[in-house]
Structure formats: C-alpha cells, structure tokens
Amino acid sequence: MPPKPSRDPDARSLLEELVGFDTVSSNSNLALIEFISAYLFRFGIQSTLIRDETGTKADLLATIGPSDTGGLMLAGHTDVVPVENQDWATDPFRVDERKGRLYGRGTCDMKGFIAVVLAAVPELANTRLRRPIHLAFTYDEETGCFGGRALARHLERLKIRPLRCVVGEPTGMAVVDGHKGKLSVDCHVRGAEGHSAFIDKGVNAVEIAAEIVAHLRAMQKNLRREGPFDSRFDPPFTTIHTGQMQGGIARNIIPKDCRFEFEIRNLPHQDPGEILAELRSYISDTLLPEMQAVAPKSGVEIDIQSDIPALAPDEENEILTVALQLTGTNAPGRISFATEAGLYQGVGIPTIVCGPGHIAQAHKPDEFVALDQIALCRTFLHDIIAANDRA
Ligand SMILES: [Zn+2]
Incomplete structure (x- = not known):
C-alpha cells in the first residue's frame, strides 16, 4: 500500500529518519549526527562536529549563508530519554501516525523541531541570505546539558557568534523567555x-x-x-x-x-x-x-x-519582541523545566524557547507530536528566518 500523503511530507519523512536512530542518552549519537552532516553536505553545507571526551558523542554546528556576520541559531538536542519499562502501543523507534499525531520516542522532545529545521534547509541553501542561519544540535541534554555546555564553550571562542537563538524544546509553539535552572x-x-x-x-x-x-x-x-x-x-x-x-x-x-x-x-x-x-x-x-x-x-x-543555568527573562531581548509579534502573543510564557537556553544566554546570545509539541507528552510512553504543531513550527521558522534576514 502506498504511504498516505501527509500535510508536511518533508518534515515528516525527516522525522521518521531521526526517530529511527536510537539516541537514548546512554548511547552514541554519532550515527544520527553523521546522517544530518551528510544531509547538509548534499546542499553544500559544511558541519563542524564538537566531540565529547569519549569520542562517541558529538554536537553539530553548521552555518547556512554568509560567514562574516552572526545570525539566527536554531538549536536542539539529539538525545532522548529511555523507553525501558514503558508500555508503548507501537515500536518507539518507528514513527506511527494516528489521528493527526506522529508517535515515537523523541517526536515531541525534540526531534520534531529538528526535522522541521532540516526540512527548511533546501530552500535556505537556495536563498541569498543577508544574515546566516546557524544549526546547533547537541548530545546529552537529558542527562545534564553536557553537549549544550560544550557547544556554549565553543561558541564563546568564535570570533563571529550567533546574534540570537531559538531553542526548539516543546512549548506548544508558545514563546518562552524564562525557565528555571x-x-x-x-x-x-x-x-x-x-x-x-x-x-x-x-x-x-x-x-x-x-x-x-x-x-x-x-x-x-x-x-x-x-x-x-x-x-x-x-x-x-x-x-x-x-x-x-x-x-x-x-x-x-x-x-x-x-x-x-x-x-x-x-x-x-x-x-x-x-x-x-x-x-x-x-x-x-x-x-x-x-x-x-x-x-x-x-x-x-x-x-x-x-x-x-536558568534562562533569565530580558525585556530588551529583540528576538523575543520579534517572536511575540510573529505569533500574535502579548506576554511570553515561562517554563519550569530546564533547557540549554540559559547556557547560550550565558555566552551572550539572546535566546528564547519555542518549539512544537507539549512537555506533558514528553518522556512518556506513546510520546507524540501533533501534525498541526509541526505545521505551526514550519510557519514560525519561515517567519523568524525572514525577520533575521531583515535585522
Ligand atoms: Zn528536551
């Protein structure tokens, strides 16, 4: 039987690939990182890998567009929480679509966001960008943000750093300007x-x-x-x-x-x-x-x-103002779970959190992301990338 067409075939097929890699934090994430690196290479984009001391895990950093100026960083973690002793209706490492939802480990937290980002790459690679888009995908977020810390150290040493950042943790696509440490x-x-x-x-x-x-x-x-x-x-x-x-x-x-x-x-x-x-x-x-x-x-x-570290709300944060305008929201939200956003803010990159899916669905059996969240994320990324190019 041919696969049913979905509303977002590119992000959907990329999500299927990403979920297929068992990147539970205790495992290596290198196969997934190499998959992304090869995918980006098809569009002429080079990746920098930042390996951990064991050599079995790596962050990936890539820049699309000009390299002589900073731009917008889209950041997410590649590791997922374990599935042991959880009662799943289907194989957690295969995406299963039921009633407008994509089920699988990491669909919500947070391979859904990464899939939407990667789906935007072909168009971005064909656009003459004024300001770059930086892609940052990390390891070991779930066990203590170790990959995010390594990436923040790397960014701190760069002469040209990203100027703003969106961390795509699941917020139901609400714009979040603060989280607890x-x-x-x-x-x-x-x-x-x-x-x-x-x-x-x-x-x-x-x-x-x-x-x-x-x-x-x-x-x-x-x-x-x-x-x-x-x-x-x-x-x-x-x-x-x-x-x-x-x-x-x-x-x-x-x-x-x-x-x-x-x-x-x-x-x-x-x-x-x-x-x-x-x-x-x-x-x-x-x-x-x-x-x-x-x-x-x-x-x-x-x-x-x-x-x-916590993400401290900052009213002067221009990416916050832009994101609120784009989503038609008056006030940003705050979340009680920690993310890598505070680490990037800590090296001087104004950062917000906004991503598809809801945290209530993360870390659970039958984790899912709704297709309409994926569609909202695609629109948001399109708009915020355009705003980055005007900034
Ligand atoms: Zn997460």
Whole structure:
C-alpha cells in the first residue's frame, strides 16, 4: 500500500529518519549526527562536529549563508530519554501516525523541531541570505546539558557568534523567555559500620542522610512559604527535591554508606549555590562534629552532577519582541523545566524557547507530536528566518 500523503511530507519523512536512530542518552549519537552532516553536505553545507571526551558523542554546528556576520541559531538536542519499562502501543523507534499525531520516542522532545529545521534547509541553501542561519544540535541534554555546555564553550571562542537563538524544546509553539535552572547534586554519607546493639560505637549513615534530607525538606517548605516568588512559573518558587536514596545492608548492622540524589530547580534570580552553601554549613556545623567524634574518618561528600543555568527573562531581548509579534502573543510564557537556553544566554546570545509539541507528552510512553504543531513550527521558522534576514 502506498504511504498516505501527509500535510508536511518533508518534515515528516525527516522525522521518521531521526526517530529511527536510537539516541537514548546512554548511547552514541554519532550515527544520527553523521546522517544530518551528510544531509547538509548534499546542499553544500559544511558541519563542524564538537566531540565529547569519549569520542562517541558529538554536537553539530553548521552555518547556512554568509560567514562574516552572526545570525539566527536554531538549536536542539539529539538525545532522548529511555523507553525501558514503558508500555508503548507501537515500536518507539518507528514513527506511527494516528489521528493527526506522529508517535515515537523523541517526536515531541525534540526531534520534531529538528526535522522541521532540516526540512527548511533546501530552500535556505537556495536563498541569498543577508544574515546566516546557524544549526546547533547537541548530545546529552537529558542527562545534564553536557553537549549544550560544550557547544556554549565553543561558541564563546568564535570570533563571529550567533546574534540570537531559538531553542526548539516543546512549548506548544508558545514563546518562552524564562525557565528555571537545575542543580543536580549527589550526596554520599560515609559512616562507620558496627553491630546494631552498640549504636554508640558506629556512625549510622542512613540516619545522617535522613537528617540531611529532612533539612532539605525544611528549606523547601521555607521557600514555598516565604518565596521569592514569580507567578509566571508553575510552581512559582524555587523547588528542592530528593529523588533517590540507597543505604544499609541489614537491620542489625549500623549502615556504613548512604547515597542520595537531590536537585534544586531555581527561579532565574535565585542562586542555587546559596542554597547549597546553607546545606553545607548545616552539615559542617551540626552533623560532622557529632559523626567525627565517634569515627574521625566519617564524613559527607557532596558532588555537583550537573549545573544548568536558568534562562533569565530580558525585556530588551529583540528576538523575543520579534517572536511575540510573529505569533500574535502579548506576554511570553515561562517554563519550569530546564533547557540549554540559559547556557547560550550565558555566552551572550539572546535566546528564547519555542518549539512544537507539549512537555506533558514528553518522556512518556506513546510520546507524540501533533501534525498541526509541526505545521505551526514550519510557519514560525519561515517567519523568524525572514525577520533575521531583515535585522
Ligand atoms: Zn528536551
């Protein structure tokens, strides 16, 4: 049976190709990056690959149009979240169309956006652009924006940098000018083992960890009560959350080790470092003296697993003004999930977030993007590329 014609065959077929690459963050993304690089090469566009230290992952940066001036960067991540233990109706790595929706891992977060960008390439390559379009596709966003950080470092060193950026994370094509930051922290409590009949001879790592988690929870309650607040975020305050904990081996052994993971999702104008500093002083003033009086080698290790800066709203941001005009919106939205946008803003590139699909459909079984979102994204990109050329 011949395939049914769809409203957007180019982006659709590109999305099928992209979804077919299993780029779950634990895997290499190189096959997908090479696919994009070869695709761009067909239109005479060279790609720069920025590899990670293992050589198994890479960011791709490519410029269409003049190279002596900066332009508009269209940015997205190529990795996706895992599908294990999720109940999918169809193969997550094959696009399945049902009732105006394209199902598959990454269709929404965020290969749909990348497909629409790539579908625009043939026309862009044939246009005499005054200002360039930069394409930036990264690795390991889902595990801590490591590819975005590497790309931001690369951009910072360039003589000619992009002047503005759209990160196409799923916002339902709403224009977003701010998102929370995310500080991910690993904590390891090292206690001292012993027979549980003699608790005074050991340091119970599980109980110390519980005290630290309780302290984090008290700080969370305080933020919720006292703020600071920004009503355009949901929830409108900085959040602290412990997501995982492991420790101990048996009821009658004083546990030697306990590990847990927590995160701080901060409003743009709140420094998560200050929250972490408060936790560190609680540990060193209150917990360590008691622990080390029993076992001098006991202690608490705190490691930052990743640090994703917030995107701070900026009313002077001209790409924001343009995007609001193009979409006929009065006020930009704010999102509580972190993206790579704050990293690019951090190296001086005014950035907004706007992309097809809704975050509620991301990271879930039967993830999908609606075809009308793809069509809206295509119109938006066409218009913002035109605006970039006039700027
Ligand atoms: Zn994403």
